[in-house]
Amino acid sequence: MSFVLRCPNCGPREVTDFGFGGEVIRRPRFRPSFRELNSYNYFRVNVAGVQREWWFHRSGCRAWFIAERDTTTNEVLFTARPHEVGAEGNRDQ
Amino acid sequence: MTRLPVKPGERLPVKPGERLPAQPGERLARDRVVGFTFDGRSVQGYEGDTVASALYASGQRTFSRSFKYHRRRGLLCCAGQCPNCIVAVDGAPGARACTEPIREGMRVEHLNASPTLEFDAMRAVDVVGSSLTPPGFYYKTFIRPRKLWPVYEKVLRHAAGLGRVARRHTDRAWRTEYRRRHADVLVVGGGVSGLRAAASAAELGADVVLVDEGPQPGGAAAQDGRHLTAGPLEEQAIAAGVEILTGATALGYFDGIVPVWQGRTLHQVRAQQHVFATGTIEQPLVFSGNDMPGVMLSGCARRLAALYAVKPGHRAVVATTSDRGLEAAMSLHEIGVEVAAVADLRQQSGVAAETLRKLGIEVLPGHAVVEAQGRKAVQKATLAPVDARAPSSERAFDCDLVVISGGFVPCTSLLCQAGAKTRYDPERGHFVLGELPAHVHAAGEVAGAEDAESSGKLAGLEAAHLIGMGDLSSRQEADELRARMAELAERLASVLAPPAVCGERSGKCFVCHCEDVTAKDIRQSIAEGYDSIELCKRYTTITMGPCQGRMCELQAVRLMAQEIGRNLSDVGTTTARPPATPVPMGVLAGPPFEPAKRSAIHGRHRELRANVMWAGDWRRPYDYGDPEGEVMAVHRAAGLIDVSTLGKLLVRGPDAGEFLDRLYPNRLSNLKPGRIRYGVINTDAGRIVDDGTICRLDEETFYVTTTSSGAGAVEEWFSWWLTDWDLRVYMTDVTQGLAAVNLAGPRVREIMAEVTDLDCSNEAFAYLDGKRALVAGVGCLILRIGFVGELGYEIHCPAAHGEHLWDALLEAGAPFGIRPFGLEPQRVLRLQKMHILVGQDTDSESTPFAAAMPWIVKLDKEEDFIGRWALERYSSDTPATTLVGFTLADGQAPTEGAVVLDGAHAPIGQVTSSRFSPVLGRVIGMAWVPAGLASDGERVTIADQDRTLRAEVRTKPFYDPEGEVLRS
Structure with a gap:
């Protein structure tokens, strides 16, 4: 696996500079049922296609940001600071 | 390099072999003689020579012994493509003599022959009979009786492989530096089309890197009389700002990164657009004795003459399937090689044949070479008509050189790795490129383009256009070039696909030189049921040798198609995999980077002769030579341990308390300034992530410590949630900025009295208090915690003062019997107190309840916190x-x-x-x-x-x- 991500703070860098935070999921806003809790904790969509995900610029500015990436081609459609993508980016809404 | 300057008129001290008069475009610096040894014999060449050209000039014809049968092998391709000239250079096996430049004093040795290259005992395998070594012999011949397998294995292991890697580490030490290079366009191949592509993309403003395997760009132009074209093109490319890497091999294509090996550097080139101008590889013909020294490809003969002024032989027979052979015959004639006959597979030879005939050279249309014979090298070649009904019969010619040209296959391996597909073109008789991915371009011969310059220019323009460069006129130019290329593609050069086997007489008929696979072996593997090309490859190991199929894949496919009665498209090709070119493992392994973190006090540990160990990325004292004594010192007097490796975070802001309340299962917002609480971080699944202490410094500031190994992860975890939550909190990682030591033992209060004015009495400084004070003159944060079970103070200070603090405490403690202690005594002390070590005593499934710490979870907290919902469930289970x-x-x-x-x-x-x-x-x-x-x-x-x-x-x-x- 190898591709370039554009850190919203630092610019384009090799993917090895970053930490992967997994797909963006919503943390339940209110007390979830057991089923909801388990699906939040353990289940991922694992889409073959475009997904929104968290990345961390580990060897750089150490900031978290959001990327949209095609998991089949590793093409990164865009990256943004979480507040720039609005409510959709947040887990805790 | 030591150079031997020779003044004009002075006799050369040594004779660098038989040479032709100066050739236009030769690479030799004839005033500089370079000496090296081959199997102990001293050989001279000129600067610019390769090992192979210097050896050939000195009369050497056998360069190696073959893999299985230990047959003599001579130069075949002279282009770094075939396995025939692989030698060991200065003890390192695997160098190709034909591309390895000579250096003064270099030590070259043959491989795979014992005792000598001239007399090889293992030759018996060939002479006695190959019935012992059919395809897959290691599954057949050497299996029974089962009991003997250990003996067989020993023998086979000894016989297998080509070279020996040096036993001593120092003799095989290798250091490669990595270099990352981001570019707009990468051009692989520095022939005419590659140079042109690079220049035209760079002229539109693209940042271009061009890599070429040879010592200088030029490609095929250098050997076929177009050497005057390459020079100006190279200058034009340099002027346009192209970075040209010579002696640099592109090894593969990995998700957009092309590793390029250049001596001791591995460039990792990432480009947006890729132009492959990798050219073609001339194919050998399959006939009896086709592996004999003296049988060589037309390109090999021409390179020897044009680049190194070496006369490849005295009397030559040429066998060809296209005009290339005729052109080669012409240039051989020009340098004074007698051309005995030219067998042209085609019935209709072109203008070139007429020119040869006018010079008195016999051209036999519709003929092929069916057998080469000789003892140590070729002495006789037999030509015969391909059509058995033809009136003329076969004829033998005495010769010391058989020049063959079985057509060309495009060098598509990198292109295929980059996502290109190939299809069989029956008109050309080989596999050609099909559709290309958007970021991949092919230029020159690899794309089947006759006009290298136009094709290169088009590829360069297209690459630049795709990254948003260029203007209307450059786009117009590209359109015109595209039209021209399409028009040219209509006209096909006259090439005839040779038969799978031209002639099979008494001698072995090799399809694969690397692994000694004969036409008979392939037929047998088909007969045994391995009738797909991928199965046949695995069974016979064809295409799996050092040439990686360059010399044999097409031949194997053709033979298989003929034997199973299908066409070549159906048989298909084997998969192109990296590395595209053999490469020493050391090049890929890179520099042995093992980043180590050392605390600010590390120098003192070394002076105290600590046994240093790895603890995650850290180098830490395991003990100072007496772990039990160190444990007892903590119990009886005092001990000092460096805990600078602990993660340390400053969490500040009006919402800092709330932030920590959300992250920890216990409450921290009600912690009083100057007090400390232990905390365990959990995931939302209720599993333990890390633990540490939290000290509230003032209303808005918390000092959080984490485990040493968890420092980075906790900072990431905190900042992840902080990114998400709209809280007025600022976090600073001060792990590297602060040193910390833990002073513990019954006498530490007395020691503290020596170094600080702070009242350390139990009343003034209680358990789990945190205070700021001067210690040995340094501003410190002192945490009274029970890290190792005795009365103890964890003292944090600026890293720059760490050694001073360490020294002061050891000095003040000396009268009380203080001893430094390491990680191992600390493990014992912690274990005595049942303090868990996260990651050692817990794993990714451990909850605080299971880890016997239910008291750490405060479910009566009103607010939500990470892990709450899961922990609520576990609390009742x-x-x-x-x-x-x-x-x-x-x-x-x-x-x-x-x-x-x-x-x-x-x-x-x-x-x-x-x-x-x-x-x-x-x-x-x-x-x-x-x-x-x-x-x-x-x-x-x-x-x-x-x-x-x-x-x-x-x-x-x-x-x-x-x-x-x-x-x-």
Whole structure:
């Protein structure tokens, strides 16, 4: 696996500079049922296609940001600071 | 390099072999002689020579012995493509003599022949008969009797492989530097089309890198009389700002990165657009004796003459399927080689044939070479008509050179790795490129383009256009070039696909030179059922040798198509995989980087002769030579340990308390300034992530420590949630900025009195208080915590003052018997207090309840916190297994990881920590056991390798169970 991500703070860098935070999921806003809790904790969509995900610029500015990436081609459609993508980016809404 | 300058008119001190008069475009610097040795014999060449050209000039014809039959092999391609000239250079096997430039004093040795290259004992394999070594012989011949396999294996292992890697490490040490290069366009191949592509893309403003395998760009132009074209093109490319890497091999295509090996540097080139101008590879013909020294490809003969002024032979026979052979015959004639005859597979030879005939050279249309014969090298070649009904019959010619040209295949391996597809083109008789991915371009011969310059220019323009460069006129130019290329593609050069086997007489008929696979072997593998090209490849190992199919794949496919009666498209090709070119493992392994973190006090540990160990990325003292004595010093007097590796975070802001309340399962917002609380971080699944202490410095500031190994992860975890939550909190990682030591033991209060004015009495400075004070003149934060079970102070100070603080404490403590202690004594001390080590005693499934820390979870907190919902559930469940302490009545500590057994000897748990406690005089430890056994006095059995141990369960700390020592 190898591709370039554009850190919203630092610019384009090799993917090895970053930490992967997994797909963006919503943390339940209110007390979830057991089923909801388990699906939040353990289940991922694992889409073959475009997904929104968290990345961390580990060897750089150490900031978290959001990327949209095609998991089949590793093409990164865009990256943004979480507040720039609005409510959709947040887990805790 | 030592150079031997030769003044004009002076006789050369040595004779660098037989040479032709100066050739236009030759690479030799004739005033500089370079000496090296081949198998101990001293050989001279000119600067610019390769090992192969210098050896050939000196009369050497055998360059290696073949893999299986140990047959003599001479130069075949002279282009770094075939396996025939692989030698060892200065002890390192695997160099190709034909591309390895000579250096003064270099030591070249042959491979795969013993005792000598001239007399090879293993030649017997060929002479005695190959019935012992059919395809897959290692599954057949050497299997029975089974009992003898160890003997067979030894013999086979000895015989297998080509070279020997040096035994001593220093003799095979290799250091490659990595270089990352981001570019707009990468051009692979520095022939005419590659140079043109690079220049035209760079002229539009693109950042272009061009890599070429040769010592200088030029490609095929250098050897076929177009050497005057290449020079100006190279200058034009350089002027346009192209970075040209010569002697640089592109090894593969990995998700957009092309590793390029250039000597001691591995460039990792990432480009947006890729232009492959990799050219074509001339194909050999398959006939009896086709592997004999003296049988060479037309390009080989021409390169020897044009680049190195070496006369390839005296009397030549040429066999060809296209005009290339005729052109080669012409240039051989020009340098004074007598051309005995030219066999042209085509019935209709072109203008070139007429020109040859006018020079008195016999051209036989519709003929092929069917056999080459000779003892040490070729002495006779037999030509015969391909059509058996033809009136003329076969004829033999005495010769010392057989020049063959079986057509060309495009060098598509990198392109295929980059996602291109190939298809069989029956008109051209080989596989050609099909559709290309958007970021991949092909230029020149690899794309089947006759006009290298136009094709290169088009590829360069297209690449630049795709990254948004260029203008209307450049786009217009590209359109015109595209039209021209399409028009040219209509006209096909006259090429005739040769038969799979031109002639099979008494001698062996090799399809694959690398692995010694004959036409007969392929037929046999088909007969045995391996009738797909991928199966045949694995069974016969064809295409799996050092040439990676360059010389044999098409031949194998053709033979298979003929034998199973299908066409070549159906048979297909084998998959192109990296590395595209053989490469020493050392090049890929790169520099042995092992980043190490050292604390600010590390120098002192070394002076104290600490045994240093790895702890994650850190180098830390394991002990100072006496772990038990160090433990006892902490119990009896005082000990000092460097804990600078702890993660340290400053969490500040009006919402800092709320932030920590959301992250920890206990409450921290109500912590009073100057007080400390222990905390365990959990995931939302309720699993333990890390632990540490939190000290509130003032209303808005918390000082959070984490485990040493968890420092980075906790900072990431905190900042992740902080990114998400709209809180007024600012976090600073001060791990590297602060040094920290833990001073512990019954006498530390007296020691503190020596170095600080702070009142350290129990009343003024209670357990779990945190205070700021000057210690030895340094502003410190002092945390009174129970890290190792004795009265202790964890003192944090700016890293720059770490050594000073360390020295001051050791000096002040000396009269009281202070000793520094390392990680191992600390493990014992912690274990005595049953302080868990996250990651050692817990794993990714451990919850605070199972880890016997239910008190850390405050479910009565009103607010939500990470892990709350899961922990609520676990709080009412009984965990399947629980972390408990255990002691042994006697005996040695079990291995960590030893199994806990029930009465029926079924495994029910495992030991996570165990040590001998010198103060308690027995072995203590922690283990996961079923919850039913988690009460004091329960008996369990521990199976440790061959031993069975009886252990007793404990649930309270082994040492100072009520914490009286800590609080006093």
